[in-house]
Amino acid sequence: MEAHIIVNGQSVAVDVSVEVFSYMDRADHKDENLAHEKRRHWDGREFDEYIIAHECSRSYYETPEDWLCRRETLREIMTALEGCTAKQRRRFLLFALEGLSCSQIGNICGCSKSAILKSVEAVRRKLKHALQAG
Template sequence: MEVIINYNGQALSVEVTVEVYEYLDRADHKTENLAHEQRRHWDGREFDEYIAFTEGVGVYSETPEEYLCRMETLHDLMAVLDTCTEAQRRRFLLYALDRLSLAEIGVLCSCSKVAVYQSVEAVRKKFINFFENRLNE
């Protein structure tokens, strides 16, 4: 997809992925909605942080560069998880994301607490190796 960017008063045509184009399009719509809201509440009495927050423009707004970095990191992390067995991945995600205990995961997966621990540790070691290799690059 092609987007036009104004840089130092000069219009530049840049080729971007569909993902970046959609992100920029959503940002334009949010900015436009906020401008409409500001015009409706020109005296400032009704324009508060709640309106700004509901329009998606809070104190912090992720930049396109931060979004792309986050998506690249997520892609890399998912690649590490793809190297794991299905059981390791399932047990690790239950432990890391759902905050279940090793015993609870053992009951859910019909295995021992030790097997869950070994799976979680194996995935953890893969992540450690991934981050160590990334730092050395």
């Protein structure tokens, strides 16, 4: 079977046995599952019964201070996104808002999974820098 691997940043097609292909495929799925898990817990907390019981059960009333902080944060995020290229912005939004994997975005954009990952990481760094500066 034919598998694609990255060598010095280039995708190379290699003939491999069915067992090796199966192993590589399972590894790719495991990587994607880990990425989804990281996104699911983006704030570093564990998704457990405590959070559900204490934060999701009561109604949320936004104070004027909370509203103002949310608006300022949104403005900072939008300013940081404007500083990104159109490709980076599109790839990041597909990843962060739509929840697509790097492989899926690569298929949509016609590029490699590593190119998508580099774009997403570049935008994350810009957002992190913008939010720390603000």
